[in-house]
Amino acid sequence: MTGAAPLPLDQAELTFTASGDSLVRRSVLPSGVRVLSEQVPGARSATIGYWVAVGSRDEVVATYGSTHFLEHLLFKGTANRTALDIAVSFDAVGGEHNAMTAKEYTCYYAKVQDKDLPMAVEVLSDMITSSVIDPTEFENERGVILEELAMADDDPSDVTSERFFEAVLGEHPLGRPIGGSPETIQAATRESVWEHYRANYRARDLVITVAGAVDHDELVAWVTRALTAAGWDLSIEAAPVERRDATHDVIERGSPLVVVHRPIEQANILLGVPGIPAADDRRSTLAVLNSVLGGGMSSRLFQEIREKRGLAYSVYSFSPSYSDAGLFGLYAGCSPAKAAQVTELLLSEFRRLATGGITDDEMRRAVGQLSGASALALEDSDTRMSRLGRSEITLGEFADLDESLRRLSLVTAHDVRELAVELVARPLSIAAVGTIDAATFDGLALEPIAV
Incomplete structure (x- = not known):
């Protein structure tokens, strides 16, 4: 390829060859789901990520920390799988799975052998679409997150980093801690996190990326089948959610x-x-x-x-x-x-x-x-x-x-x-x-x- 390849939201299909002869393909499904793959010659494994463009900066005062809270909860079970079922799915094939909450997105990802990629699509699709956010699991995970915040507060480098972001970025949403605070986690309700989930985990928000040993057409078929089986009606047409405004924001310093x-x-x-x-x-x-x-x-x-x-x-x-x-x-x-x-x-x-x-x-x-x-x-x-x-x-x-x-x-x-x-x-x-x-x-x- 020559130059960077633009990724317009209104273009359904894109294909180009990148450096090293990897094949990059992108499909925007009618429902707004975006599927991107990079097929790497000689690879025997693949890493897959399910992304939603919602992070800690998108929270309102009453829900600080709910994006990270929700990331934890999506591993705690669906109508079809328990938390143990999800863990066993990947452990049984030697795979790795995890998630990350950032300031502008959340990603659930796994790394597996090529033959296990259909399983990864099925399990991650189920987690993204069908979390039950069980009330008992919600309370259990509240305790886990409070322990996570306490662990971070015991780490001076973490404390310095959080105070630094607040000092430089001030009241800008990017200056807030990703995990919230003990006070906001204690105040979080299942209803507020559930509302956050239903408002931001929709077909038009979902981006799926895979790199390694992957055939794009097979990937799209697996994704379509898994999301449909989970209850999403992919026949309902919707445009992908717009990207954030890239206009350079004015930063008011929080503290010198x-x-x-x-x-x-x-x-x-x-x-x-x-x-x-x-x-x-x-x-x-x-x-x-x-x-x-x-x-x-x-x-x-x-x-x-x-x-x-x-x-x-x-x-x-x-x-x-x-x-x-x-x-x-x-x-x-x-x-x-x-x-x-x-x-x-x-x-x-x-x-x-x-x-x-x-x-x-x-x-x-x-x-x-x-x-x-x-x-x-x-x-x-x-x-x-x-x-x-x-x-x-x-x-x-x-x-x-x-x-x-x-x-x-x-x-x-x-x-x-x-x-x-x-x-x-x-x-x-x-x-x-x-x-x-x-x-x-x-x-x-x-x-x-x-x-």
Whole structure:
């Protein structure tokens, strides 16, 4: 293929060959269900995902955490299968199955041998369409989720991350915790979660992606048969649900500094700014910037803070992106006594990208790292399945490895510096957890800078 392949919602069938001679096909059924497959030559297994484009950002105040609550409940049984039946279906064939709730989508997935793919379609279809959300199971799972939240609250890195998203993104729905809070989970009712389920798990919301050893026509037949058997009337015509508005949202900073005092051995520090959306043309530029700053052992943060000074074991940068917003962050874990020094180094290295740019050698190294990592990741059908889902739900286009590498090759050092200048001018936030307090960060120049 040449360039990225657009994925228009009003086109029923698409077929194209991607890099490595994999065959990508997409069918939009009359009911609005979208089925995408990537047939990989030589594969003997397949990863399948059932996606709905609803995540934690889509919840109202009364239902915070209900998307994640519902993800748990769909494993607890249907009219046809108990929770044990679902587990046994995959365990008996050596398969793997799980789910993930994100800020903009939920995905239920499995990895199986090619001969077991029809079973995976049948079981996942049953889970998606026919969960009974049994009242007893609901109460049991409430306890499980409260334990999950307690476990996360005991992990200082999780606490730092949640406070960081709130600090950077403020009142934006993306700033909320995916799992809700103990208070909202305690207040959740079966009726509210059931309503959330019925409102968002419909044929027009469903995206099914499979990568590996898969025949597309067989897949569509299995999906149609399984969803019909589960009670969905696929003869009722409906357009697929529209993708989210990709207009870059305005972010109002929640707080410049959030410190959570915990009597632990390390201070966990995150600092950063609003980033760029998933479909921004500068995603490749940001990938290079992130690689140079904190994307590996040769990155500036790793070399300056760990190798030269021995101030931290873990130090890196990261750049999650969403349909209308993003975030760029830098992390380090260090002794509380070194927290101010490490924060100053994180900040100075971040700003040095804007004031001094990057070298030609750093550019070559970053492009090489990103190119190699992208190629190696695609050895796994899980990655390919996820790429299909993200392409369909968020991006509206499919970019194969060749196209991704082409876009990387177009990035220049000037582009990287230009984006760095933009990022350092945005409101900065710090979140920290440890045996420290707000005074630890006194004297740091935390206001945005203009270069």
